[in-house]
Amino acid sequence: xxxxxxxxxxxxxxxxxxxxxxxxxxxxxxxxxxxxxxxxxxxxxxxxxxxxxxxxxxxxxxxxxxxxxxxxxxxxxxxxxxxxxxxxxxxxxxxxxxxxxxxxxxxxxxxxxxxxxxxxxxxxxxxxxxxxxxxxxxxxxxxxxxxxxxxxxxxxxxxxxxxxxxxxxxxxxxxxxxxxxxxxxxxxxxxxxxxxxxxxxxxxxxxxxxxxxxxxxxxxxxxxxxxxxxxxxxxxxxxxxxxxxxxxxxxxxxxxxxx
Amino acid sequence: xxxxxxxxxxxxxxxxxxxxxxxxxxxxxxxxxxxxxxxxxxxxxxxxxxxxxxxxxxxxxxxxxxxxxxxxxxxxxxxxxxxxxxxxx
Numbered sequence: 152x153x154x155x156x157x158x159x160x161x162x163x164x165x166x167x168x169x170x171x172x173x174x175x176x177x178x179x180x181x182x183x184x185x186x187x188x189x190x191x192x193x194x195x196x197x198x199x200x201x202x203x204x205x206x207x208x209x210x211x212x213x214x215x216x217x218x219x220x221x222x223x224x225x226x227x228x229x230x231x232x233x234x235x236x237x238x239x240x241x242x243x244x245x246x247x248x249x250x251x252x253x254x255x256x257x258x259x260x261x262x263x264x265x266x267x268x269x270x271x272x273x274x275x276x277x278x279x280x281x282x283x284x285x286x287x288x289x290x291x292x293x294x295x296x297x298x299x300x301x302x303x304x305x306x307x308x309x310x311x312x313x314x315x316x317x318x319x320x321x322x323x324x325x326x327x328x329x330x331x332x333x334x335x336x337x338x339x340x341x342x343x344x345x346x347x348x349x350x351x352x353x354x355x356x357x358x359x360x361x362x363x364x365x366x367x368x369x370x371x372x373x374x375x376x377x378x379x380x381x382x383x384x385x386x387x388x389x390x391x392x393x394x395x396x397x398x399x400x401x402x403x404x405x406x407x408x409x410x
Numbered sequence: 411x412x413x414x415x416x417x418x419x420x421x422x423x424x425x426x427x428x429x430x431x432x433x434x435x436x437x438x439x440x441x442x443x444x445x446x447x448x449x450x451x452x453x454x455x456x457x458x459x460x461x462x463x464x465x466x467x468x469x470x471x472x473x474x475x476x477x478x479x480x481x482x483x484x485x486x487x488x489x490x491x492x493x494x495x496x497x498x499x
Contacts (some may be wrong), residue, residue, distance in 0.1 A: 205443050207446065209425075
């Protein structure tokens with residue numbers, strides 16, 4: 152059997168603030184759409200810690216913005232749908248992948264494309280000794296508990312999907328920053344989410360360095376997606392574009408609070 | 411502004427905020443953790459509902475008109491939006 156290995160650019164594990172992280176994903180999507188760069192896989196984390204909300208959510212409904220300010224947690228609206236996510240600077244590895252539509256990794260069936268791309272995460276967790284599976288619509292679960300959330304958009308002929316892998320999970324901090332419908336149920340919510348969400352640390356009983364997790368994921372995406380990764384940086388065009396997009400969109404109050 | 415949350419079975423959380431006046435939808439926002447492709451379509455759906463009489467057929471017809479332009483919605487359906495809106499007065 153001949154396995155077709157497509158070349159993808161790999162942007163190695165790096166750290167940025169929320170605005171830059173979201174702007175880089177978008178800049179990559181545009182560059183891929185213009186054909187100036189290879190389809191791209193990127194790994195990153197967030198510092199300061201941040202909350203991102205789905206593009207159809209209301210910022211003030213979902214997030215205690217004052218509390219975030221107080222704790223130095225950034226807030227940002229994504230261009231992708233899905234829910235609010237707390238990105239802990241020490242507890243999460245995020246990936247993004249930008250692939251032209253019609254590529255075998257980006258079929259027109261959206262659910263199918265989630266499943267294909269999430270296989271990189273599932274294999275990565277497997278290599279760490281964790282048995283995970285895809286849970287439609289857009290989650291990866293371990294024994295019924297969510298360990299990874301994913302979201303994609305399709306614009307300019309490109310599929311952009313980004314998602315998280317929880318390495319450590321702190322529901323107390325998360326729920327101090329997210330709004331709950333009623334203060335009285337905050338503790339109940341925390342208990343419930345502990346039953347529904349897990350992390351690599353929780354599954355293995357020990358913490359792993361984020362760099363190590365990112366390295367495993369890099370290997371597993373390469374194998375599971377049958378792609379050949381070529382490590383490279385962002386082009387100067389992408390960097391400039393990302394700066395512009397960060398200023399115009401992700402650091403812009405009107406964007407973040409538009410709904 | 412009225413607000414109703416609805417967890418779509420097998421889907422996502424839908425939060426609808428609307429103002430109803432004289433049996434018509436005056437203003438509506440469809441919020442939640444769902445997916446709409448292309449994303450801009452959500453605003454077109456909301457706009458299409460302005461002035462819409464509060465009955466199921468009219469609501470469905472207006473939403474489906476936008477969806478038929480090649481919009482994919484994952485996590486809720488036009489039916490769900492109509493059901494929630496019809497609970498408002």
